[in-house]
Amino acid sequence: MILLLPLPDELDRSYMGRLIRLNGLRSEKGLVTLLAQWANVAEASRWEVCCLDLLCRAANMELSQFVRRHTTLPLRRSFTSYQPDLAHGSAESQSMLRLTGMRFARPGAYFCVDCVRLDLETYGMSYWRRDHQLLGVSICTKHLRPLRYVDKTEAFLDAPSSFVTNSHLVSEEWARLNQQHSGIQRFLAISRELLDRAKPFDVKVARLVLHEQAAARGWCTHGSKTSKPLLSDQVLANFPLDWLSTVFPLLADKKPGVTFNQMDGVLYLSTSASSVAPYILACSLLFKSADEALHALMTDFTKPRPRQKIKPIDAGDLRAAYILAKGQYALVLPELCDSRRSIQTGLESIGLPNLPGRGNQSHLIAVTAFFVHKKTLSESAALGGVELSTLEHLIRQGGNNLATALTEISAPPTGPGSGVLRVKPRTPIEAGATTGSIDEKSSWHSLCELEIGD
Secondary structure, rough: HHHOOOOOOOOOOHHHHHHHHHHHOOOOOHHHHHHHHHHOOHHHHHHHHOOOHHHHOOOOOHHHHHHHHOOOOHHHHOOOOOOOOOOOOOOOOOOOOOOOOOOOOOOEEEOOHHHHHHHHHOOOOOOEEEEHHHHOEEEOOOOOOEEEEEHHHHHHHHHHHHHHHOOEEOOHHHHHHHOOHHHHHHHHHHHHHHHOOOOOOHHHHHHHHHHHHHHHHHHOOOOOOOOOOEEEHHHHHHOHHHHHHHHOOOHHHOOOOOOOOOHHHHOOOOOOOOOOOOOOHHHHHOOOHHHHHHHHHHOOOOOOOOOOOOOOOHHHHHHHHHHOOOOHHHHOOHHHHHOOHHHHHHHHHHHOOOEEEEEEEEHHHHHHHHHOOOOOHHHHHHHHHOOOHHHHHHHHOOHHHHHHHHHHHOOOOOOOOOOOOEEEEEEOOOOOOOOOOOOOOOOHHHHHHOOHHH
């Protein structure tokens, strides 16, 4: 078994590919078998040892150290509701590492041709850098050169120098535009900060922080219908659509004004995390810098905030007050409760809708004619001077308890296997922002010749 040390910022699969090539193997499976034999892992217990564990042993590194330096897991798992106190690469997370430890952050394999040349001069071989594989990255931060990419993830097992003339080139104009966009730069800065963290943020903490910032701006912070601005619409308005489609394609396809839980939900959902992209997009929009965002997320929210106790309203008292006010919510005595919203919610929950009277319109007359005097819908609406649709709405409110039960009956199933399928981010060429092609000729043919045997 010939061993190697991982190179600076080398992606896990790049390191695996170099081990495969140097040991004359043909597949990932062959390497795992050889590594297990070299590490004296018993045949019966091999299923308990994940591939990352074997790679870190070959690299002579601690598992947590290898995971934090050479995988994208710290970024992909940076916001979670599942064991948020568990550090990245913890020995207790073997099952998680086996399933998602080496998952890709985005489709395709990205590289910088200047980095390839420098690697060949320095190490005699080229390798795939982790930073180039992060969501939204289109330009090398060291050489300020647009990246090239291969639209197949198995390319990581070969050297990037073998794809210099057989890869797509990200449009320089598009890459420069993204480089100058302040929101995109905050997104990338936050992503890199998250990549360096030892453990993830609890989704509950992230929700509190983001909710507070959005509420201060007067944006919608709940999942109900509202006239307030939606976080998802603000993101769409502040980021280039083609770039968004490479980061969060479902959001890029969203219709304006429609609540999108996978984005808007970061402000009010706390039982499960969405993918990492919505959280980083929200932080990029709600904070002025990566440092400000990370500082806010690290605020101590462990102490519960005091909540104002709301005195429950007796349904009988509420009904009596409703009758006294002749069905008008505004005239219900405030002595029942300090919160007008609680009064309204209480009345609606027992099927007592608001019956205002304005000019020649009387909701009270209309519903009385229908329920008490047994008139038809059209007759009742005419007597009350209201639209037929308005009367129908009042009747539905009166049947609130039944409507709630029917809604639950007709609701789609929940639980494992009932969620929305994950949609992978788009590559630049799928987003319509590339100028290169696999047939493109370049002056880099010599690179392939330099790396003989890599």
